[in-house]
Amino acid sequence: MNEKAFLIDVDLFKETIRLILKSEKGRVFRLFDKNFKPYFYFKGEIENLKERGVFEKTEKLLGFNKIDVWKVFFKNPQELKRERSFFESKGTVFEADIPFIYRYLIDKKLTPTGMVEVEYEGNEVKEIKTIEDETAFNPNILCFDIETYNEKGTSNPSKDPCLMISYAGRVKGKKIEGVLTYKNFKKDFVTVFENEKQMIEGFAELLKKNKIDIIAGYYSDVFDLPYLAERSKVLGVKTPFGRDKSKIKLSKGVKKTAKITGRVHVDVFKVISFLNAIGSVKLHRLTLENASTELVGFKKKMIIKKNIFELWNETDDTLVEYCLDDSKACLELLDFVMPLEVELSKISGTLLFDASRNAASNFVESILMRESFEKNTLIPPIPKDESFKERYSNPIQGAFVKMPNPGIYENIAVLDFKSLYPSIIISYNIDPSTLNLECEDFFISPQGHKFCKTKKGLIPTALENLVNARNKFKKEMKKFELETFEYKSLFARQWALKIIANAVYGYMVYPRSRFYCRECGESITAIARKSISEAMSLAEKNGFTVLYVDTDSLFLKFNQGEESKVEEFRKLVNKTLPEKMELELEDFYERGIFVSKKQGVAGAKKKYALINKKGVVKIRGFELVRRDWSKIARETQRKVLETLLKKGDLNEAVAEVKRTIKLLKEEKAELQDLEIHSTITKSLKNYEVLSPEVSAALKAEKKGLKIEPGSSVGFIITKKGKSISEKAELSEFAKDYDADYYINNQVLPAVLKILGELGIKKEDLLNDSKQKTFGDWN
């Protein structure tokens, strides 16, 4: 048999590679590749080792040097693992730390979630290869959410029942949605079972009947699936969730994941946190409500979590409606991230299950491992703990940031180097293998590290492929309308490529990297510092004032109406740069504000506000972009900044602040506007100082709430207590607020930094009497 199919998943079944495939017509089938055996490379004498494996002589590259090695095959991954240390005592072992499934994907050059052509007999693979095919991957998808009984605060899966399971998805392109429960809700989307056990079995049946390929939840790795797994165990649920009749498989260890064989489980929360961490999306809180509102404009029904058990005992339909909305919100988010995840999986060669849980480093690592295989180069090992510690304790010097002079300026041009670090890596061929290589022609970095020019390194090659592909897709993208399928899929491709390309530099200096190269990292940043400072000097020579510089961007003050001179300068810089490096114009701004640091008169770095000719405001670093400031302080600061930038009206700005202070004083402010957000990053007992958020969290734990490391809390400074920490209470428990704190520690510091530049004093803002006139500042 010969068939074209999507490679949905690969796993191990009794030590054999098992492939889950979906044909173009939608038939899902599994195949085994029994002929593929695990192996590693060995450099050393094998005279006394003949019994310990199957040996094959082969040639590999170590950097650019050819070496003869033995390829040693084993019956299964366990045997390889057992034998590894023995071989290590007899010589050098290479590539023994590559997971078997990835060994298979790399060697067969397979791209998960992409199309393959497979020849098979019975259920055994004869031959398999990746093929280029533009057919869209249309899996059957289902998002789900559960509600659990929680009379004692947090639900306990060994005692508290699961009350309902909602779902929303698409099967063969058709929408499905509903709620499974065992109480007599009268809504038409509800299916009522006799009891909890039958409800869970009904859900498993639903997955089977609809041939679900992708199952998704929000926080489902940590909450929903472990909960269902435990309830299934307690109740003796027989119906399997997996396509091979298996149960939900939970990972041990710290990083919790839940697997369902034959279906790819995506925890949308993990995807959203990843996108938030790398700055692809910007969310203040990662809750389902916030993510769905901010990212896809879906406002779901809200209830207070602690009241779920009360709602269950009510007679109305609030709880089922709420539960269904959670699944619908999850589906909206899944639709938003799925095209990207599919591309990340295809481009990096990682399974969709892994891709949706990966950090940026995993994508880069996977690409570089595949590139190594392509070039017949040995893949470096994951560093041992000592070398990790050594690397970790020796950070490299980073970027240059110029201190601005505080003040308000007009006519500002912002220029920046396009993809600075990637373009340096490619232009200067920066790679561990080109470093200090015997070579005719080389480039010497500012620190004196030599990089060969003539032999192209692995990382520059892989990076250039990524950059070229991205440029190609970006170009093609412009041919299509925004809402078309083509546009969306090209957008996802270039987005995935951008994410990976941007992480390559970081991966080279990441202490746990296989391809770590300190000299490479410090050369890249040194070249970057040199490039920007040369551009600065040239700017000054050409009559511009350099207002500010950060890493790759240049803020120039130019004379009214002389935009063309900026353009001339830009071209002049580009002439001095290597081909792949480019200084671009970001925008011209009419006005901009820089402020001084809190302490002293020095200008604050990484804090500025700009307004362009269309009136679009760009604000960086100010309190108003920080989630650990209250909304009332942030919004007041925003109004002050925008009033100054747009209208130049100081009196209006002052009046705005006075209004806010009055509101606070009269205690008419909304508590939700006073909430301060912060992340509890570690176990509460491990904190050395009792900060307000930790203090509030500790008090909440005494009231029965559980606060896990990594969770975000919102707190309010109340009236009760002496220190700020004593006054801090989580929002759900706060009844009042300390007006003085919000005036003196939130609103005033936020606005005074800006208004202070214009001569306004604290007293001018606090003084309730008739307002002085400050006059226009420009």
Added chain:
DNA sequence: CACTGTGGCCGTGGTC
């Protein structure tokens, strides 16, 4: 295991 890097600001609580 932990989840790309360095540069930077600043509130809070602690020390003296």
Added chain:
DNA sequence: GACCACGGCCAC
């Protein structure tokens, strides 16, 4: 009151 460490979040 001066000073500093801790810790969080942000710019790039």
